[in-house]
Amino acid sequence: MSPDRAHAPDRPVLLRGGTVVTVDAARRVLPDTDVLVRGTRIAAVGPRLPVPPDAEVVDARGGIVMPGMVDTHRHLWQTAVRGYGADWTLTQYFVWFYQRYGALFRPEDIHAGNLLAAIEAVDAGVTTVVDWSHGLRTTEHAEAAVDALRSVPGRFVLAYGNIHRPPGVWATSPGFRDFARRHFPGSDPLRFQLAFDVTGDPVFPERAAFEVARDLGVPVTTHAGVWGVNGDAGVRLIHEHGFATELTVYVHAASLSDESYRLIAGSGGTISISAESEQSAGQGYPPTRVSRTHGIPVSLSMDTSAWWSGDLFSAMRATLGADRAHEHLRAHARGETITRNALRADQVVEWATRGGARALGRDGEFGSVEVGRAADLVVLKHDLAFPLLHPHGHIVFQAQRDHVHTVLVGGRVAKREHRLVGVDLQAARRAVERTVEHLRRSIGEAAWQEGVDLPV
Template identity: 60%
Template sequence: MNNHHLPRSGQPIVFRNGTVVTMDASKQVHRNTDVLVIGEEIAEMGPALEVPEGTFEVDAAGGIVMPGMVDTHRHMWQTAMRGYGADWTLTQYFVWYYLEHGKSFRPEDIAVGNLLSAWDALDAGVTTSVDWSHGLSTLDHAEAALDALESSGGRFVFAPGNIFAGPWEWSTSTDFKNFVGRRNKRTDMLKFQLAFDVTGDPAFPEKAAFEAARDLDLAVTTHAGVWGASNDDGIRLMYENGFMTPETVYVHAATLSSDSYQRIAATGGSVSLSTESEQSCGQGYPPSWALRQHNIPVSLSIDTSVWFSSDLFTAMRTTLGADRSYEHMKAHEKGDTVTHSALRAEKVVEWATRGGAAALGLDHAVGSIEKGKKADIVLLKNDFSPTSFPMINPCGHIALQAGRGDVQTVLVNGRVVKHNHRLVGVDLEAMRAKVASTVEHLQSVLGEEAWIKGMNPDIPETKILDNPYTYTDYRSSSTRGH
């Protein structure tokens, strides 16, 4: 992109005459309003602002100025296989990555997936992403994953994990602890979590991983309430041992009992919904309805582009659809009719922005448009699309009308990373070649027959139906009709 169409480094930026969806505590929406950015922060908001001389102006008239979106769970390393698993179930995903081919990824393949995913996120107005990075079989993989994130220009929470070894092993090693101590900058641009799952084994071997997280002062993010993998027993063990905290993020939470939801609510944790994934894969029915009943904080996430879209517009839309579908279905079973939608468009926009920031402990910095907060800002405006008008209900427009093609400008920490519908400083042709190299590597390792079969898998005869984790023989008696 020609640099004269972009602000200079440090140049103030003002969005003029937009509809500003603040997502602040009072959910204010301001029409014909300007937002001024100076340095890393939102300096002022109001109509017809007086701005410093030489301020870079972005015409937001007819558009929506909203906070950057926050994705609280994405397996970014898998993005170089975009769409490969379109027809998979969760079982087939486990077989491919956990049992058969996950270790075929080299550090450079992890890095390529992460960088592609990071750019993908920024292109869609997702300014903060959790890299649920569970393909890290070595620390070289972890270094490569983190290097890629830091080079992308986005805001990240790096959640290292390793599906090929027990979390009580890799998280407690001296080398891993040294890695975290050296690379965790503890800034608003880069935070760490620890990513691992709890099988429900009564011996609770994961206890050592929770203790490691506590020693490293890291929050835990865990796949919980996933049919056949991690259910109520895991939540109970976490609770009985004192490892459920307000910082804990429970991903999916789709097959939990009321007791488990009550434990999450009582300890202040939050749930990351991946509705598109839960609808398709088999973790369980998307539980937004249950989370609302128990007043559990919610954020939204993508999961993985090996299946799904990589934007939170789709996440908002599918979450509204799944929640409302459930309400209608339950009402019809009783002969009733739903006459009022319990889940509103404004709420899913909140989950995609402020809710995600709160789940990650970043709501002091991002998640809403307020004076003094970091300037993670998205302008939705597409003058070439008939879908862009009329824009009557801003939150309804964001949740049910808009898409990544409407993302005109994106700021992260006050820096323009996308403008006029194009990413800034991104060499897509070079990335295309790197991704092709990763795909060629995987095809070579698997062989053509296995590669094709992987996209069209047979029904597996494997213990995966009861336990996807190679590092333990424990199987739950709570599923599969035992």
């Protein structure tokens, strides 16, 4: 079958003979095992399964079959300027997007960034992404964001936000309410969320936005514990006013007190760790150690391609590296040597898959390779990916985007033999080129070049 040919939705798929990294409760690894998909679900997992006569068979021998990865915090719209801010500080990022040029993004520019970002996510085996979409200045921008997400075969959650107006203003506007009820009439956190930050102002101006989220029956995802921006006061206000739930995701949570971590743990909330971001931009140290100390569930995210990579392999590597570096430095300060790593590769793989499903309230629906789960599956296979001795470690330290051989989302083949299915990449390229041209023209060439090394 041609890699570009679409997969009939009612046709079974058999992933044959791979090493299955299940990410089940026991984190089992099953060598030389088949996975059968019927419809949208995993129908069977086992050795040498019978092949249905009409099945599409994917040769996974020598490769890994794993759950699709889940990114719980990605600003998709900013992918239109991918790599532009590689040397920025967090302050420079705020200056560029929040204070100066973020407002120049038209609806078609939001569409272009979302389209490219959604494509690159699926290409990298990230089957579910929370689009932390805080560039939605108007509902026309939001319409463009949704249109782009619906054109790509992945699971995408629109986390609606607007960095240019207070959340208590935009979330209570009639236009927003109308948009939410037209596109997301049911309260499903796998489709729609609200995305905004809590400043810590004791007046709690964000209350109205939380009340809107409660009325719509959807959760709030919020940046918290960002050094110099928001901290313990915001977490305390969320809890004191009764808005903390098990579906509240605290992004970064990297510079908080033990009391704030206790509040998050007590409410069942989760932390989304963006280790590449936290290490580079300075929100604080990735809170992997404190999450273990307080028993807070963790998911992973990559934040923005304006700086960092668009895959979760890099996020897993950065997360594990940051945790181990921190533990070594703590030990050195005591004159000791670490002889056994606390955070292991299998835990980080779980954070990148099942941890994301848990954060979205969908643990048990996807995020693991088990019978009855949604068939969000990835086959990692590459001519140079041998020997395969430690599957979890291989995923974290050896795998790359070009190792993603096959991707299924809800049983639909979205990538086959390293090639995306049903995606017009050239159209996405042209759209992003138009956005870059618009921004350069609007900003002026001198300011555009200055943005690469933005002074503050």
